[in-house]
Amino acid sequence: MAELNILRTRSVSAELEQRLSGVETDLNDGLVPAWVFGNDPELYALERERLFPRVWSFIGHVSEIPEPGDHVIRYIGEDSFIFIRSSDGEIRLLFNACRHRGNQICTVERGNSKAFQCPYHGWTYANTGELTTAPAIDDVLGGIDRGEWGLLAVTRLEQYRGLYFACLDPDAPSLAEYMGDAAYYLDIFFGLFDDLEVLGPPQRATWPTTWKAGFDGFGDDYHLITLHRSLFEIGALAVPPAANILGHHIITGHGHNITISIAPSDEIAYWGYPAEMIARYSTKHLDDFQIDLMKRSRVLVGTLFPNFSYLVFPITVDPKIPAVPLAQIRMWLPRGDGRMEAWVWNLIPASASAEFREKSHLIAIRTFGSGGVFDQDDGLAGHGINRTSSSVIGRSMKLNYQSGFAIGTAEQIEDWPGPGAATSHRYEENAYRYTFRQWVRFLRDDAYPELIPAPRKLA
Ligand code: FES
Ligand SMILES: [Fe+2]
Known part of the structure; x- marks a missing residue:
């Protein structure tokens, strides 16, 4: 199964780095600078790349997907995932993107599915995430390693008292x-x-x-x-x-x-x-x-x-x-x-x-x-x-x-x-x-x- 992890890419501008270091100083005085709550494209981009993929994000409650095939769309930051109870009974979190061109594979908020067919060219995945078939598969994709080209799965998915959380960072604690x-x-x-x-x-x-x-x-x-x-x-x-x-x-x-x-x-x-x-x-x-x-x-x-x-x-x-x-x-x-x-x-x-x-x-x-x-x-x-x-x-x-x-x-x-x-x-x-x-x-x-x-x- 293809696994999903994050890339750490973003560097911080000197101006934002200076502001962030100033937050720590302000907090020592019981103050929070107002810009923290304001519109700020660079700060928001940093939160999307440095914060949300690295924390444990709430995904859903176990009772939301009681039956095999049940799924709901959930988010880590703004990234879309399929939270699903697969037919083998395992609960998975699959990145909601086709491995061919990246089109969104699941377009409904909730449902029950044995498989997902991409609306673009029709690559089809089992509800475990595995690539199973595609139109004219032998002519177009003959030789493809289906095990390699399944939906990306989040490996760090854990639950506490029925509350499921996920984290995309391999270095994060449990x-x-x-x-x-x-x-x-x-x-x-x-x-x-x-x-x-x-x-x-x-x-x-x-x-x-x-x-x-x-x-x-x-x-x-x-x-x-x-x-x-x-x-x-x-x-x-x-x-x-x-x-x-x-x-x-x-x-x-x-x-x-x-x-x-x-x-x-x-x-x-x-x-x-x-x-x-x-x-x-x-x-x-x-x-x-x-x-x-x-x-x-x-x-x-x-x-x-x-x-x-x-x-x-x-x-x-x-x-x-x-x-x-x-x-x-x-x-x-x-x-x-x-x-x-x-x-x-x-x-x-x-x-x-x-x-x-x-x-x-x-x-x-x-x-x-x-x-x-x-x-x-x-x-x-x-x-x-x-x-x-x-x-x-x-x-x-x-x-x-x-x-x-x-x-x-x-x-x-x-x-x-x-x-x-x-x-x-x-x-x-x-x-x-x-x-x-x-x-x-x-x-x-x-x-x-x-x-x-x-x-x-x-x-
Ligand atoms: S983008 Fe999904 S099959 Fe082409
Ligand atoms: Fe309130």
Whole structure:
């Protein structure tokens, strides 16, 4: 089988190299230069070649391709791949390009296929990726080594709790090493159910901003009380605005971060899941502290560097109707310089009742779907940031990420029982300093960059 790996080609202009080295200096002061969020063709080209092929990118959930032949189109950066369960039962990730002239081989977003025939000259590949036949094959291609000319397959495809990730860099660490301590917190939700499945295909929406605005906004709980205040006003969020700050921001290293809202009372625990579902939680993957966090958790939001996020929390759109928990996974996919697609998958345990499934899906679509209230608000803020950061004056601004660092009351919890550096409330911004530090390493380092560990002491 032909294997796919990346070429490392791009060199960085002296001007951009100087700016990138300045980011590290700014981060030491709790600042992020605004141009990071702006339109910048050279920076974007560098991200496409140095960042996305080298990180572990989320590809899909195992439940999206349950049957042999099932496939969906997925992306690493902007490059298109076929995520498929082949007829031999193996899950593969095949580069979506014919080996003859490179035409796209799969032109539908999802389907079930035993084979793919290229629409251009008809080269035909089995769903394992092997070249099987072509029109007039003996006359035109007599002597071709079919084993050599199959679709390019990504060799580094690994899964964790049903979440598939891929990496194109042979020098990258394993997925487990890349995730590091972030897996401990991901397990608090993803380790609970053995039967999580997606509710339909992902919703997608284009946002007029950089993909970085996605991860930046998703770990930021501070904006809820202003940007999303209408949701507080209608009683959609089952907690008063003043209590939204309660909980922790956790830096696990490697650019990942997690925020956990801890309910001010016992009223909302286990993210609001009903008792019969809590009874089905399996805690076999969890230690006592993880179980304690799960019990007290109202909201769990995590981001795996650079562009995969997840979310679990209860919400309603009518305060007369009790809040229902939703669970989501997200991707912030680059779609050109200054444009991204927000992808949203809703998740449900297969064993959930039909009534719960319907309620959870409905509330997720109304609030955190592509047309949901949250996403409409967030897309607007993302666009505002992008406009400023692309403007002549704005791109020279330094943005303030100092909460919990130079200003504010957030402090590191010294005796935190879990891995990583945890803070005393959720509105702290140190986490981004470590995320952007990791981002700069990927862009600057020719060799595989160091995965930066969580700080022992926030400073
Ligand atoms: S490009 Fe696919 S068969 Fe020619
Ligand atoms: Fe938001």
